[in-house]
Amino acid sequence: xxxxxxxxxxxxxxxxxxxxxxxxxxxxxxxxxxxxxxxxxxxxxxxxxxxxxxxxxxxxxxxxxxxxxxxxxxxxxxxxxxxxxxxxxxxxxxxxxxxxxxxxxxxxxxxxxxxxxxxxxxxxxxxxxxxxxxxxxxxxxxxxxxxxxxxxxxxxxxxxxxxxxxxxxxxxxxxxxxxxxxxxxxxxxxxxxxxxxxxxxxxxxxxxxx
Numbered sequence: 001x002x003x004x005x006x007x008x009x010x011x012x013x014x015x016x017x018x019x020x021x022x023x024x025x026x027x028x029x030x031x032x033x034x035x036x037x038x039x040x041x042x043x044x045x046x047x048x049x050x051x052x053x054x055x056x057x058x059x060x061x062x063x064x065x066x067x068x069x070x071x072x073x074x075x076x077x078x079x080x081x082x083x084x085x086x087x088x089x090x091x092x093x094x095x096x097x098x099x100x101x102x103x104x105x106x107x108x109x110x111x112x113x114x115x116x117x118x119x120x121x122x123x124x125x126x127x128x129x130x131x132x133x134x135x136x137x138x139x140x141x142x143x144x145x146x147x148x149x150x151x152x153x154x155x156x157x158x159x160x161x162x163x164x165x166x167x168x169x170x171x172x173x174x175x176x177x178x179x180x181x182x183x184x185x186x187x188x189x190x191x192x193x194x195x196x197x198x199x200x201x202x203x204x205x206x207x208x209x210x
Contacts, residue, residue: 023052027080029100030087031062038088040069055080082109086116
């Protein structure tokens with residue numbers, strides 16, 4: 001079983017010299033008029049990771065709900081060290097879709113979920129990218145269901161990505177025991193570029209099946 005003790009050694013605890021920029025700024029594009037709650041849940045969860053600052057971009061209804069729940073969120077775009085794109089977004093919002101496309105083309109680490117998953121083809125080669133599809137989204141991306149061996153399915157999807165585009169890879173250093181425990185307790189399966197006990201500045205997980 002994976003618990004807090006497994007992760008405590010990897011957490012980048014703040015020091016007296018840290019500030020919001022040294023702890024990292026995350027840019028989030030999430031939610032829609034139909035699914036404003038996705039923006040609230042995404043921002044709430046992101047803030048619990050200890051990120052130094054969170055910038056949120058979304059429709060006004062979602063922005064209002066995010067700020068009501070998380071007043072520390074800064075609305076609007078700005079400089080960020082990583083992006084999280086797609087939860088609860090709608091393909092009908094062309095302006096938001098173009099905004100996510102432009103952010104996906106930047107070299108900073110990026111999480112792609114839901115409506116932004118297809119933007120993996122826009123990612124610069126070699127950039128740190130995390131995909132978080134549920135089973136149905138995985139099947140739409142790959143053409144097949146992930147099946148019981150989710151780690152193998154993730155590896156097969158990565159191997160099928162063209163080299164000239166974003167092609168993260170499942171490294172040999174994956175902690176198989178941790179992955180097995182995560183499967184048993186229903187946690188997402190991740191492929192790390194380093195074993196899970198990462199230093200304060202980690203190489204981000206490449207693929208995750210939610």
